[in-house]
Amino acid sequence: MTNVANAEPSSRRQDVVAALFQSGSFLTGMTLVLFWVVCALFGGHLVPYDPLTEDILNALGPPSARHWFGTDQLGRDILSRVIVGSRDLLIVAPLATILATAVGTVLGLFIGYFRGVIDDVVSRLIEAKMALPSVIVALLAIVALGTSETTVIIVIGLSFGPVIARTVRSAVLSERELDYVAAAKLRRENAIHIMFVEILPNILPPILVESSVRLGYAIFAVATLSFIGFGLQPPSPDWGLSIATNYSMISGGYWWTVLFDALAIASLVVGVNLTADGLHGALND
């Protein structure tokens, strides 16, 4: 497939790269995302304190020179926890998105290329699935299957797959009418070859944009599941989980136990969305 992608005129690719680097939203978004990726990869070496070490004597301390973001109810340093808190989320959400993209691409290629009864049936099923918010479908499945990171990845991946399949399907519908597909059919290429070698490289841009948007929603879903206790599990310093543990103390005035985690999630979400928006702009020009 690489050689097919390379066959694309290189000027087109340079245009896209140039457009990306001129796009304010892409650059801002990418900076935010890369910041959290660096924290996830190297955070363990950057943190001032061990994020899991408890220090009950200094529990619930407000932000100070020693603990910039304060300490939580077990005396753990919140700055350190926020820095490494991106790690599990940035493993689970992207893996779920990759799974969703793989499932959605294959499914979308098949129903878009073959049309007919399968397309009608699968499209109805996709519509039925879309009737429910992903978080609730995921919750139902996780309660049935048991909570673990693998379950969360599979459940979110499978629940986002149909959404991507819809995008892929509509892209395939317009591609399959083009001359190069007719030529491939005349050469008696088999359907698998036409779908994956001829059509797929041409619909990569919409797939890329759709997956980057889905990544934002995967972060949404994983963080939300962690918040309600069905995603990442203690002792992970995950942001959603930390907020769930600490939010009941808000009225007591311990705002620092939730504020920084909330801002961290917000910045990552904004980053992913700006990146997706930049990709969308650059690839659609």
Next chain:
Amino acid sequence: MNRFLARRLAYSFVTLFVLSLLVFFLGQILPGNVARAILGPFADQQAVDALNHQLGVDRPLFVQYGTWIWHFVQGDMGQSYIYRTPIADFVVPALSHSLKLAAVAFLVVVPLGIFGGVVAALNVNRPTDRIISLAGLSAAAMPEFVTGILGILVLGVWLGWLPISAAWPDGAGALTQLYHLILPAIPLVLVLFGYIARMARAGMIEALDSDYTRTAVLKGLRWRQVIWRHVLRNALLPTITVVATQTGYLIGGLLVVETLFRYQGIGSLIFNAARAKDFPMLQACVLIIGIAYAVATLLADVFYSLLNPRIRMEESQ
């Protein structure tokens, strides 16, 4: 138009059928013996068998499914495993609570979203447009508990303007209830704003670009009149459908918001049922949500076809 609506109705039933299958069979995965789980490890085997028989879980799957649906249609949602009382007793008051919260959120977000979309469209590709679009996009992907927490901190704790619990005192009047529901509604408003604004914007841009708008301008109507009489009417049609399709997302948000604000609605019912592995309750609630979504979508279709003569014409041909 009738054929259009009949087809839509058929779709809704197919959707609900698939959903009920999904919900039912996910319930079957839950490992273990239901009665044993309820009665505990020391219960007599005969008592376990008797309860399993009473609950009907020893019958073939398709019989169980048929019975479940048949009872559900008649308003009998079964018994909660945990409380051993009819599920409907919980669902009905919870639904009315959730509807109140949802109504507040919708009443705020629909005009706000349309306004945002219209402003963006009138300033298309200028900074105002970009800011509204990007803010809407980011807010839509922001988990409700994040915006909820930030709202509680800023408006509830620091400024002290709004109560941080949605539970109002007993016998509170409508205004007090509303006062308690503003803060919980904010995260829902933020999640929904982006979609509605985007649809309103797209509709506006299309309408502004159309021949009838050009005609209206060329025949000398004032700009304000063109916008109100010609552009808005046509532009807002697609937005109506979008508002209805957002019901599903709204209910997903209710799950989190009701937990965060300790509000006794369908979302917190789902949360508690999930925590307690009370599967009959969980299944009933999820199916109810599916029905609510189907009804909302159908109403939107009816409304849309009534407002849009083109749908009537096309379908009757």
